[in-house]
Amino acid sequence: MIIDSHGHYTTAPPGLRIFRTLQISNMGRPVKGKVNISDDEIRSSLEKGQVRLLDERGIDVMLFSPMASAMGHHFGSARISRHWTEVSNELIHRVCTLYPDRFVGVCALPQSPGVSPRECGEELERCVTEFGFVGCNLNPDPSGGYWTDPPLGDEWWYPLYEKLAALGATAMVHASATCNPAFHTTGSHYLNVDSTAFMQLLESRVFKDFPTLRLVISHGGGNVPYQAARYRALCLMNKWEPFEEFITRLYFDTTVYDQEAMELLLKVVGVDNVMFASEMLGGVTTVDPKTSRWFDDNKPCLDAISWLTEADRKKIFEENVVRAYPRLGPILERRLQRTSPRI
């Protein structure tokens, strides 16, 4: 089985943006309201996009979450963020209900700068227990590029880690859009957030306090594999847990779009903690003239790495994802029972 561990509903029908526009118009008196999108519109948005590409690229299942950049946790009050997050997650639930064999839900969290992550617990629980989602996206900087909240090692975040641990749910570190002109959302902010989150965790005691916590660093870990020697040195100088041990507490995805970068990722992180992901349709929606493939058609990059064994590939495409997301296994088993030919 081939699982793509990182996809967003970037092709959501216009009704979602209309809802968001009304949030701006009514930001003084926020009400949750309703998203007007038909099932046919959902089907159409996916059949032309993600479902078609999953078929073409031989990918069986995708972990699917709301469009990350659109979450904009910096916009409006905590109440606005909550309404927007709820309707975005409800739309993902509809996708997963319409395509139970293709998409498994991952929720956004109703984060807001300066608001305790404890406030995200209720929505996380709803998505996991009522909708059957397997985890959430976690934005370490809800301010959108001004970095006003405490680092991930601070106890500020602990109520959320407790909830994740209690639910057996997984969090993927993933920024939303930046509102700081210093940054480009997909070109610098996303990658800075990945690398910064890694460093925040490296110098923290989060995994001592939550040994079963499962966290994913997206976009190939930002700079981590390339700058590994710097991190190794910092661990030694500060007498932290050795880098080689620490790195196996986290999961990384393959959303770098180049074979050599993937090889470095796999060498530094190891084949047990890397999960296949393409993040399509995401930040790199064009054809690479070097390969004549879409940049996010990145499974061939992995396929071309000659030193990976069949067992390694099974880990990267399937087993590591199931290990990173413990709630995924039973979902895939039920899927298998539905889709397998009866004997």
Added chain:
Amino acid sequence: MIIDSHGHYTTAPPGLRIFRTLQISNMGRPVKGKVNISDDEIRSSLEKGQVRLLDERGIDVMLFSPMASAMGHHFGSARISRHWTEVSNELIHRVCTLYPDRFVGVCALPQSPGVSPRECGEELERCVTEFGFVGCNLNPDPSGGYWTDPPLGDEWWYPLYEKLAALGATAMVHASATCNPAFHTTGSHYLNVDSTAFMQLLESRVFKDFPTLRLVISHGGGNVPYQAARYRALCLMNKWEPFEEFITRLYFDTTVYDQEAMELLLKVVGVDNVMFASEMLGGVTTVDPKTSRWFDDNKPCLDAISWLTEADRKKIFEENVVRAYPRLGPILERRLQRTSPRI
């Protein structure tokens, strides 16, 4: 000749820190005051540190600037920043005067958040024309991790670029310490600044407006070589100058401490725009158990790359540095005349 293009005076005698402490005590009524450090103290601080290591590692010359993290542009008023920068640069000038064959000066700039980079012109000119420095360090985020100033592509920075161009001086993008608890100074802030500066320039028209401007991205370019496919895709999607062309407008140094990372850097950037540098003594002052060498003893990483030709090595160790810093050539010629045995 072997040139190390990136070193800071991290071993400065205690007199410099005493000066800085007095700045805190008197921050309401700042006066420039005086740094009390003898020539013998300077010699001692270097003979035990950088000079000994340059000798041991076979490095002839180092570009030398004030300790980057110590500049703390976020601390105090613009006047405090100016005084601190001036005494720090004057100390580098004394180093270069005591060791004219080993160190070539690079200055810090008296930056301050919200203050026009135009205000740095005078000190840059003093260091270049009076002290014989070849360039400066440029901090894209004087706020120290809150990113409150405009991006490097904004005309906000143009007066400084004009001054650099007029002087034939070079700027190395390099952060100072962060005062934001979200970041670790050498573990995340430095690298975020490198990558962010690259992206700011990539989406700007800086090199159209200043075709002769020479900028260096330090620390191996942050994440740039590893995430090159993402940047390539962004260039294509936005119809910017192709990544492969843009990257040759910048210079990168080798302050990554691992052979594979250096190979990726050289493959992505090309052998014409990478300069040898160790940044010793800097962020990674310990022994790498993998190699039994100090992490910053990184010349052997380059030496071990088998596909580099002798001509490539000459570029990386010498010629690219002279091209990146046009004011360096004449200094090295005078040095050669002094140090060559007379025939």
